[in-house]
Amino acid sequence: MGDVIKTASLTKFYGKTRGVEGLTMRVPAGAVYGFLGPNGAGKTTTIRCLLGMLKPTSGTAEVLGERVSLDGTGLRRRIGYVAGEVRLYDKETGRWHLDYVAGFRGGRGRLAEDLIERFVFDPSKRVKELSKGNKQKLALILGMAHDPELLILDEPTSGLDPLNQETVYRLLDERVAAGRTVFLSSHVLSEVERVCDRVGIIRAGRLVAEESVQALLGKRLREIEVRFGQPTEAELLAGLPGVDNVTVVGGDVLKARVKGDAVDAVLKRLATRHVVDLQMQRASLEDVFLEHYREDRVARELDPMGEEGR
Amino acid sequence: MNLTLLRATVHRNRASAFWFTVGLVLYSWLMVWLYPVFSQGEYQELLERMPQEIIAVFGGQNLGFDTLGGFMQAEYLGLMWMLIVCSAIIVYAAQSFAGEIGDGTMEFALSQPVSRLSYAITKAAGLVGYALLLSAATFVPIQVFGPRYEVEIEATVFLQLFVFGTMFMLAVGGFAMLLSSVFRSAGRAGAIAAGVLVTLWTADLVSNVSEPAEVFDPINVVSHWQPGKIINGEAIPAESWWLYGVLAAVTLAGAVVIFTKRDVA
Known part of the structure; x- marks a missing residue:
């Protein structure tokens, strides 16, 4: 067609x-x-x-x-x-x-x-x-x-x-x-x-x-929630590109938002600890949409004379 | 021309057209009814005591108020009629393009399968129809009710008044429609058209009492509107026909062309 x-x-x-x-x-x-x-x-x-x-x-x-x-x-x-x-x-x-x-x-x-x-x-x-x-x-x-x-x-x-x-x-x-x-x-x-x-x-x-x-x-954002067998810290995922919103809940549950192409690196880093449970959810379209505009805002902050400033 | 659009245009303007028509019919009737009374002595004496400038405001100079033409021009067709019909015509013309764009209804209308050319020609045809209606509402009652009060106008004079009055409205309406095709708000288009008309009327008024100001008369549509002279049997000068005809044709054609090329949302 x-x-x-x-x-x-x-x-x-x-x-x-x-x-x-x-x-x-x-x-x-x-x-x-x-x-x-x-x-x-x-x-x-x-x-x-x-x-x-x-x-x-x-x-x-x-x-x-x-x-x-x-x-x-x-x-x-x-x-x-x-x-x-x-x-x-x-x-x-x-x-x-x-x-x-x-x-x-x-x-x-x-x-x-x-x-x-x-x-x-x-x-x-x-x-x-x-x-x-x-x-x-x-x-x-x-x-x-x-x-x-x-x-x-x-x-x-x-x-x-x-x-x-x-x-x-x-x-x-x-x-x-x-x-x-x-x-x-x-x-x-x-x-x-x-x-x-x-x-x-x-x-x-x-x-x-x-x-x-x-x-x-599918290829954009995922929300992950990992329960470990021992207390963990947000720094576990430090330095990985494409990962943000990392939080620890109750000492042993780590939550983060992961961009699609960073999943592999995240899983490898998680595997260095004893993982009890892992949940991964695709982000809503709203999250994807906002991600696009977040990038735009950052770009505009870096370039205040961008399109609308001219 | 699009019949659906023409029907809708007539339907949507029916109330204002009705009231303007009724108003003009009653006004015309009143004038022919009053003329025999007002043409008597006291009225003449009152007028003679008035300054020439005041008489000129109503276009009554050089005509003599004891004549039907002078009376009709001073009391009705010279100023009040112009105000009434120009209000009706300018409102219609301003709404045709700019008003619909400003109201947002143009987007709805032009999402239907009607070409812009057809849309514009239909609106212009509506203007012609409206001018004919108002002309008929003005001059037919004079012809119909006049004989009851011994006010008689020859058929050729009636015809000239009818056609020339329509041409005057088309010249004014065409100009307003041209502005409407340019702007996005009926208020702005209408206000500018009305402002220009008031300026022309003022220029005509000044030229009635000041010789140097007569220089503008040849191109002033208001100066060429002399219904009293027509009623008194004078021929309409060829340049008046040309001025109204060319102005109406050029402005209406311009409005159509501009509308077919502009952004409408």
Whole structure:
């Protein structure tokens, strides 16, 4: 299968302010691609470039095999989009919005009614009367009702209760099972871990990591907990690169966080003592994510005139 | 042009369009009803006692208030009508692009399969429709209710007023739409359009009482709006048609072109 999204050195500056810089990435067909990054990292800018709402300063973007342009009507027919901050027409009802979208897309199918039922959404209310969660439901229904080939979702579960979040996850699973592709930006890392199979991490406008969620989790951080047959000390792991957060609990239990490539050295060092029990857990995506940003903070402390300081 | 978008635009502007239309119909009706009373002696005496500068503010100089044209220009079409229709038109035009971008609804609209060109042309078509509606709401009641009060306007004069009034609104609305295609806030686009209009009105006012200031008249859209003269049977100068026509065409085309090339989120 080919790539549904391809960007090459995609760059967008708002005057002197960087939105995204030199972004090169590929999203394979049928994937649920998680696009992670803190506020201001360039996630929404990237999405808006992919949708032809922003004109890139340089670089290219290709979606569903078509070069993205500001006037990509045909492309938008095949895409469903849910914005990060839902902005709809306050004075109009949900039903009005559904008819409005249906007018552009040549009618409303059964899927719209199905989504209304599954989200238990009342379309007769005006948008200004809806809670944040209900506005989000409406945006999701509007974005998904035409069964798009590619779903681009910016923080799709923002404001939703856990029950409706689960509905969203199930819907995404169903879309992917039906051969659709999902490009999802999120701050909720447990959500990304739950639904995504590939992840791209964007930092200061650049893609700093991109791999499958499993690979990312597998080769990055591990939390280890070792019980020894005699009292131990934190210094046991001193000097080993890729090891931090070393603590000793109750005199004989040592806990530490170990980067993937340091595991071998750690095990060899532990083996110099009498080990009674050993537990090793992969770190959560949240830990991996924070690790990336910790590196970034350190880099910025070392280079205060870095990108944003210029 | 996109019919779904046009329907939605009409739907979303229905309340303001309704109230502006009703207001103009009633105002026009009131004016033709009052004219026979006001054209009598006391009103004339009152006007004669007023300074020429005050009369000029209402565009009533050189017309004579005992004529229907002079009365309509001074009491209605010279200033108040401009204020009313320009408010309606500027608000619509400013909201069309800048307002939707500022509100964030443009992102929703343009995530649908509608081209920017189609979007912009539809909004411009909405402006034309709105101008025609307001023109009709102004001049049709004069034609319909006038005969009851012995106020009669020839069909050719009515037609000229209708078309020329529409052209005036399109010139103003086109300029506001051009600003709307550049800015990200309806407030800013509308305020600048209104500010320019007030400046033009002031320039016209000054030119009514100061000969050197007349130098700006040839390019001042406000100076060219002389409905009283049209009602009194004078022909509309060709340069007025050209000014409104070119301004409307250039600004609307400019707005469409700029919108198709700009960032919208």
